[in-house]
Amino acid sequence: MPSFLYIFAVAFTITWFFGYNSKMETGTEKVEQEENNAMNKVDLNENNKVVEITSPLKGEVLPLNEVKDEAFASGILGNGIAINPKEGVLVSPVNGVVNALLPTLHAIGITTQEGVELLIHIGMDTVKLKGEGFKAFVKQGDEIKIGQKLIEFDIDLLKSKGYCLDVPIVITNMMNYTEVVCTKETNINIGENLLSIK
Incomplete structure (x- = not known):
């Protein structure tokens, strides 16, 4: 039983960590993508000639x-x-x-x-x-x-x-x-x- 609890705890921790980390990574990627989009728009505006x-x-x-x-x-x-x-x-x-x-x-x-x-x-x-x-x-x-x-x-x-x-x-x-x-x-x-x- 203690072995089962240990395995369960490890599995829960790994799942929680990777799940949490994935969400954080997804959120970070989204923010980075939005920042890149904004920078690209600025770059386009700067490069566009009149x-x-x-x-x-x-x-x-x-x-x-x-x-x-x-x-x-x-x-x-x-x-x-x-x-x-x-x-x-x-x-x-x-x-x-x-x-x-x-x-x-x-x-x-x-x-x-x-x-x-x-x-x-x-x-x-x-x-x-x-x-x-x-x-x-x-x-x-x-x-x-x-x-x-x-x-x-x-x-x-x-x-x-x-x-x-x-x-x-x-x-x-x-x-x-x-x-x-x-x-x-x-x-x-x-x-x-x-x-x-x-």
């Missing part, structure tokens, strides 16, 4: 929510800003690649060297013009540089046909970024800072 987007147009700067198109104004298509152009020339706001150019030439998609995906849409409902009044100087797949002419569009023609000229410039892969800072300027020239993406 991507600057220059203005592709000369004109009046508008908050995106003032654009007369619900898809843009609501932010469904991405975060960004809009410009009411004073001239019918759209240049590249970044160094990157043309990843989409619609046949109607009223919209262009660009991926920056840093991986930011931009959509620039010239006017509202201008797809209905089927390319009339638009001329492209690039094609899909072209590498582009800041300030390079992308598209010319006939402002007078668009106005005469009753089209809104607002040009939304939106980031379509916002899930990869935490913040977009828009210029405070109400009027902007080509090449001036328009957006900062973090």
Whole structure:
């Protein structure tokens, strides 16, 4: 009987020790994992560079929510800003690649060297013009540089046909970024800072 009690006591002690130790280890691992996750987030934030987007147009700067198109104004298509152009020339706001150019030439998609995906849409409902009044100087797949002419569009023609000229410039892969800072300027020239993406 004393031998049985001794064996029981040893077994209980071993079980209690390893059981307790496992719980402690699990808890410690969890805390360490949470600390590592937090450190990784900090490291990512420190390593992420701010991507600057220059203005592709000369004109009046508008908050995106003032654009007369619900898809843009609501932010469904991405975060960004809009410009009411004073001239019918759209240049590249970044160094990157043309990843989409619609046949109607009223919209262009660009991926920056840093991986930011931009959509620039010239006017509202201008797809209905089927390319009339638009001329492209690039094609899909072209590498582009800041300030390079992308598209010319006939402002007078668009106005005469009753089209809104607002040009939304939106980031379509916002899930990869935490913040977009828009210029405070109400009027902007080509090449001036328009957006900062973090």
